[in-house]
Amino acid sequence: MADPVTQTPAAGDDESTRGFLFALTAYLLWGLLPIFMKAVAHIPSAEVVAHRVVWSVPIAGAVLLVLRRTADFRLALRTPRMLAMAALTAACITVNWGVYVWAIAAGRAVETALGYYINPLVSIAMAAVLLREKxxxxxxxxxxxxxxxxxxxxxxxxxxxxxxxxxxFSFATYGFLRKTLPIGPSQGFFLEVLILSIPAALYIAWLQWTGQGHFLPSRPADLWLLLACGPVTAVPLLFYAFGAKLLRYSTIGIMQYIAPTMIFLIAVFAFKEPFGGVRALAFVLIWTALVIYTWPMIRGQLRQRRGAPAASPGE
Incomplete structure (x- = not known):
């Protein structure tokens, strides 16, 4: 869901408040995303993902122009290694988006919530295996x-x-590889969707040519829903990127459970997906694991507010 960025070690109160509001907006939008995905469930998931990519490009590009952050992007376009890495991260996020869209349409939103709960634990396991972190x-x-x-x-x-x-695993891999791109989150996101937009646009054109597409001619509702795929994809990612730069890593680490919790609640209470005893037991284990994983970050923040040294995440 989120584009990994490097957080500023310390921010002033005003910056922290703005960062919190940016990040909270992003997580709330991600938490509500299943409702939108349910509205496009009658459209094949591959077509939805293609439109997510294509209509994210103008939004991400406009943000770069407004913020005047095009220099790094132009450099990336002239760097084959950076383009190759961006193509790899783009492939990872495409897999993630595709499975997510399909799962919501197939009535498996509870499983998507579980996946995003597990994600931070997969990330630390990958760090231990790939980076030899203790x-x-x-x-x-x-x-x-x-x-x-x-x-x-x-x-x-x-x-x-x-x-x-x-x-x-796809999102943990995306986060792991995304850190190797030496450009900012908004530039990196624009580069990724720009790379993906070529096959995505060709796929949409082929669907329309063969009469399988839902864009044009289409029901007006489908046209607007597919156009909306861009904002619902790009806007929360950009809000997250701006918020994460102004917040401590521990704050982001705690807030990241907002979205899967909302997805879980929507899946069980709005979509009426089955949630039996075995699933309940599995979720209790995951929630317990997340409390254990998050507690050092919470304790570190409490100590920091009291003026004491913060505990390390691995403590």
Whole structure:
């Protein structure tokens, strides 16, 4: 969901407030996204993703022009290695978007919520394996509980909860690779959607040419829904990027559970998706893991407010 950025180590009160409001807006918009995706559920997920890409380009480009941050972008276009890395991150986010759109339409929103709950735990596990980062005891326990939840769901369903795992791993991989791009989040997002816009536009054109498209000619509602795919994709990402730059990493770490919690509540109470005892047990394990994982960040913020040294996340 979110585009990884480097947070400013410390921000003033005004900046922190603005950052909090930016980030909160982004997470609330992401939390409400399943409602929009349900409205386009009658349109094939690949077509929806293609429109998400194409209509994000003008929005992301306009933001770069307004903020006058085009120099890094022009440099990236002249750097083959940066273009290759952006293409790889773009592929990861495309997989994530595609599975997410399909899952909402297929009545599997609960599984998408689980995937985004698991995502931060997958990220720290990847850091341990790929970057040889040493995990603290609490982090090991949290990852272990998440793994146990996946095992329980697998045994109960007779197969891996692939929707949750693909969402978690694709976004964790995206975040891991995105940090290698030496450009800002808004420039990076524009570069990614610009790269994706070429195959996306060709795919939309082919659908329209063969009479399978839902854009033109179309019901007016479908046309406007597909046009709206751009803002619902780009706007929360940009709000997040601006907010994360003004907030501490620990604050973002705690706030990231707003969206999956809203998705979970919408799935169970609005979409009426099944939520039996086994799923409840798995979610309890995941929620416990997230409390264990998040507690050092909460304690660090409390200590910081009291003037004491903050605890490290791996403590």
């Amino acid at each position: 995990l603290g005891v609490l982090q090991v326990v949290a990852v272990g509980l998440a793994a146990l939840a996946v095992v329980i769901l697998t045994v109960n369903a007779g197969g891996l909860p692939w929707v949750s795992l693909v969402l978690a």
